[in-house]
Amino acid sequence: MDQEKIFHALVLDHVGSNACVKNMKISDLPEGDVLIKVSYSSLNYKDGLAVTGRGKIVRSYPMVPGIDLTGVVEYSNSPKFSTGDAVILTGWEIGEKYWGGYSQYARVKAEWLVPLPASMKPKHAMSIGTxxxxxxxxxxxxxxxxxxxxxxxxxxxxxxxxxxxxxxxxxxxxxxxxxxxxxxxxxxxxxxxxxxxxxxxxxxxxxxxxxxxxxxxxxxxxxxxxxxxxxxxxxxxxxxxxxxxxxxxxxxxxxxxxxxxxxxxxxxIESVLCPSETRRKAWERLSQLLTSDLLERITQVYPLSEIPRLSEEILDGRVRGRIVIDVNALAASSK
Ligand SMILES: NC(=O)c1ccc[n+]([C@@H]2O[C@H](COP(=O)([O-])OP(=O)(O)OC[C@H]3O[C@@H](n4cnc5c(N)ncnc54)[C@H](OP(=O)(O)O)[C@@H]3O)[C@@H](O)[C@H]2O)c1
Missing domain, CATH: 3.40.50.720 (NAD(P)-binding Rossmann-like Domain)
Incomplete structure (x- = not known):
């Protein structure tokens, strides 16, 4: 993997700073045994608190917020996952203590990952999210x-x-x-x-x-x-x-x-450090119980650049259903 490859991420530089989309390099990513090419993230209430600074969520800076992500393994140093595997990551303090999902790439620990259920589209995994x-x-x-x-x-x-x-x-x-x-x-x-x-x-x-x-x-x-x-x-x-x-x-x-x-x-109920086995069971059941049609109905998709505005909206109780973030789209349009 070219360590100089440039990608986009939403970054909080310091306490009280505005979140901005910035160019980063692969070599800027923190350590971890799996590199993921992220396709989608999502917006949760906790993300709203982190991005606006209205809650003490972020514990180190600079921080890439986003407590959820899904994508494909680009490189793995762990026997648990191989290149090309589709995975989901929610919680485990990403977007709080470790860099999170509002980014085109993420380097994370293999033990945090859950396989994307076979019948589930990546976008729908983030319609679900945390x-x-x-x-x-x-x-x-x-x-x-x-x-x-x-x-x-x-x-x-x-x-x-x-x-x-x-x-x-x-x-x-x-x-x-x-x-x-x-x-x-x-x-x-x-x-x-x-x-x-x-x-x-x-x-x-x-x-x-x-x-x-x-x-x-x-x-x-x-x-x-x-x-x-x-x-x-x-x-x-x-x-x-x-x-x-x-x-x-x-x-x-x-x-x-x-x-x-x-x-x-x-x-x-605590979803952040919930054990891996319970998560896998929960994701399997989610894939059985929720249809694609239903997930489409509750979801709106936005680009990275819209996250600061949407963060205010979710805290004010004005978001209905789920917001999915297409981290590879930069234009400000809802799909
Ligand atoms: N324990 C965990 O692991 C965990 C995980 C995820 C989320 N959470 C927590 O669960 C809560 C919901 O998260 P979410 O992502 O679903 O947020 P959300 O999409 O913003 O939903 C919260 C809903 O609560 C209602 N609400 C908002 N302000 C209110 C108020 N002042 N009084 C009464 N009701 C109000 C609104 O529903 P109506 O408009 O229908 O009334 C709003 O849509 C948050 O507190 C979040 O931190 C916890």
């Missing part, structure tokens, strides 16, 4: 707890990335999914994903008694704060909440009653 992996891990956690189909399952932050994919997965699995959303204009979209019923996000975040009518057989909560408090008080006996996000707040107050009187379970 958001979709988190949704799948949340569904798997609820299943392990014994998800009850005689009650509805609620998904909060429904029109966002994790929420959209969680609704699609749960509905495909046959559950009655209730979408909690603050966006009236997203109702048709949520029904298309498989939502059985839609509630305004304020229904769950209002004040209430410590325990209320049992309503939810399970929940996937991307919002946190008062919303999580609201879910817990209406969780059915033995039900569980997969808590994976904080789009509405990081603190929450509750009483012990849902836990000691109804056996409620609060399950934390």
């Amino acid at each position: 958001a979709g992996l988190t949704a799948m891990l949340s569904v798997m956690a609820l299943e392990e707890n014994g998800l009850q189909s005689d009650y509805e399952v609620v998904v909060t932050g429904a029109a966002g990335g994790v929420g959209s994919i969680a609704i699609a997965l749960l509905s495909k699995l046959g559950y009655k999914v209730v979408a909690s959303s603050g966006r009236e204009e997203a109702h048709d979209y949520l029904r298309e994903l498989g939502a059985y019923r839609i509630i305004d996000r304020q229904v769950l975040s209002r004040e209430g008694k410590p325990l209320e009518t049992q309503q939810w057989g399970g929940a996937i909560d991307t919002v946190g704060g008062k919303t999580l408090t609201g879910i817990l008080r209406s969780l059915s006996h033995g039900g569980a909440v997969a808590a994976c996000g904080l789009a509405g707040g990081s603190d929450f107050c509750t009483t012990v009653f849902p836990f000691i009187l109804r056996g409620a379970k609060l399950i934390g």
Whole structure:
């Protein structure tokens, strides 16, 4: 591989700097045993925090943000992967501590990689990305707890990335999914994903008694704060909440009653350092449960240059579904 080969990457030079697309050389990439020619990345809530500097996500500079990538192995020093293998990388602190996916090339550790499932297109792997992996891990956690189909399952932050994919997965699995959303204009979209019923996000975040009518057989909560408090008080006996996000707040107050009187379970979902074997299982299930048509419907594709603008939008709750980044396109047009 020509170490002087020039490519494009989005770079944050220092704390508070604006993210800019820059020319880099292969020799500029950090150490790693696999060189990947990246095709697509994606935009997650955490990327928005990193790129805008509105959250303390980036831990060393200069940094190439982007917590997800997919591409083809160009060179491998590891027996686990060979030149030409199609791979996915999400999490493992790329885009935070290690250089990430907003780049035409990435050099990474082989142990971070998962093979692209045979039936999945690279673009669709990034329609899923960290958001979709988190949704799948949340569904798997609820299943392990014994998800009850005689009650509805609620998904909060429904029109966002994790929420959209969680609704699609749960509905495909046959559950009655209730979408909690603050966006009236997203109702048709949520029904298309498989939502059985839609509630305004304020229904769950209002004040209430410590325990209320049992309503939810399970929940996937991307919002946190008062919303999580609201879910817990209406969780059915033995039900569980997969808590994976904080789009509405990081603190929450509750009483012990849902836990000691109804056996409620609060399950934390963590996708960044999730073990490789669990990831592989999750990606296989994602490839079985999500169709190309559905992934096309939830996805918009943008070039690297649009990431700073889109980062503000995702933090303001204005992105619907998933944003895929075509790292090899520089023109500012949505496809
Ligand atoms: N634990 C993990 O490993 C992990 C992995 C991925 C993501 N996450 C977290 O999960 C959350 C969602 O991520 P995402 O990528 O899906 O983000 P996203 O696409 O921006 O979706 C978040 C959704 O939350 C709702 N929302 C936004 N602001 C809100 C507010 N102030 N109050 C109530 N609801 C609000 C909106 O949905 P509506 O418009 O439909 O109401 C929004 O679309 C984030 O907090 C992210 O950090 C965690």
